[in-house]
Amino acid sequence: MRVLGIDPASAGTTGYGVVDAEGRRCRMVHFGGLAASGKRSAEARLNEIHSLVSKLIAEYAPEAVALESVFSELNVRTALKLSEVRGVVMLAAAQAGIPVHSYSPREVKLSVTGYGHADKRQIQQMVRTELALESAPQPADAADALAVALCHVHSEHGRARFAAATGGSAAGISLAARSPRARSTRIRPARIQVLP
Numbered sequence: 001m002r003v004l005g006i007d008p009a010s011a012g013t014t015g016y017g018v019v020d021a022e023g024r025r026c027r028m029v030h031f032g033g034l035a036a037s038g039k040r041s042a043e044a045r046l047n048e049i050h051s052l053v054s055k056l057i058a059e060y061a062p063e064a065v066a067l068e069s070v071f072s073e074l075n076v077r078t079a080l081k082l083s084e085v086r087g088v089v090m091l092a093a094a095q096a097g098i099p100v101h102s103y104s105p106r107e108v109k110l111s112v113t114g115y116g117h118a119d120k121r122q123i124q125q126m127v128r129t130e131l132a133l134e135s136a137p138q139p140a141d142a143a144d145a146l147a148v149a150l151c152h153v154h155s156e157h158g159r160a161r162f163a164a165a166t167g168g169s170a171a172g173i174s175l176a177a178r179s180p181r182a183r184s185t186r187i188r189p190a191r192i193q194v195l196p
Contacts (some may be wrong), residue, residue, distance in 0.1 A: 001020070001021045001022075001063055001064070001153065001156065002018065002019070002020050002021075002029070002060065002061065002062045002063050003018070003019050003021070003062055003063065003064050003065070003066050003149040003152050003153060004016065004017075004018050004053075004056055004057065004060065004062035004064070004065045004066070004149065005017045005018075005019065005065075005066045005067075005145040005146055005147070005148035005149025005150070005151075005152070006053065006065065006066070006067045006068070006089050006145055006148065007068050007141050007142075007144035007145040007147075007148055008049075008067065008068060008082060008085040008086050008089060009036065009082070009085065009141065010036075010078060010081035010082045010084070010085050011036050011081070012035075012036060012141065013033040013034060013035045013036065013139055013141040014033065014034045014036075014049055014052070014085065014141065015031070015032075015033045015139065015140075015141030015142040015143070015144050015145035015146075016031065016032060016033070016034070016052070016053075016056060016142065016145045017030070017031035017032075017137070017142055017143075017145040017146035017148075017149050018030045018031070018056070018060045018062060018149070019131070019146060019149040019150060019153065021153040021156075024157070026130060026131055026150060026153060027131065027132075028131040028133060028137075028146060029060060030056075030060060031137055031142040031143075031145065031146055032142055033139045033141045033142045033145075034048065034049065034052050042081070042084070046084060046085065046088045047088075049085055049088050049089065050088040050089075050091060050092050053065075053088070053089050053092035053093070054092045054095070054096070057092060057093065057096045057098060058096070062098060063098070064098060064099050064100070064101060064152060065089065065090075065093040065098055065099070065100045065101070066100075066101050066102075066103060066148045066149050066151065066152035067086060067089055067090070067100055067101070067102050067103075067148065068102070068103060068104075068105060068108060068144070068148050069086075069102040069103060069104050069105075070082050070083055070086065071104075071105050086102075101152050101155070103148060103151050103152065103155070107151060108123075108144070108147050108148050108151045109123065109147075111147075111150065111151040111154045111155070112126050112127065112130070112147045112150050112151060112154075113126045120140045120143070120144070121136075121140075123140075123143055123144060123147050124136035124137060124140060124143040126147075127143045127146045127147050127150065128143075130150060131146065131150075
């Protein structure tokens, strides 16, 4: 399986990383970052990101694109700008007929480091270790993108194990069945007890 991971940024550097997975072994194929230029318009920046993702898809032919979702604690303006960047990434993938999978920053950190509040340095070190790299990937945004790709690989392995254990299809697992957050938001009726 080959995965293109994207760590989108509205103003900073959009990181990208391509990972090959064969069984439990993962190998880094390519990574980097596209830095934002302060002089470019928002439209030009989005076009640049779309062009980059389209080029990466054409050159590396990934089977899936893994994308970090919008961090819920961002202010509204930043969240909207980040959503625009995610939109052009998703558009590039859709134009190439490649599925896109989104993962929250916490899911990525938990998957790669085992700790949902890991910092960038911890992510860089774990990505370096898992991909057997000589040094930590730079810029940190590229390490984040590789971590998003690794998170997707881990998730796919988990879905396949679940399907094998239940005799079902990995594709048939609902989001509610695999996401603790989705399960915890289910509304349950309260029981009212009347005391004498």
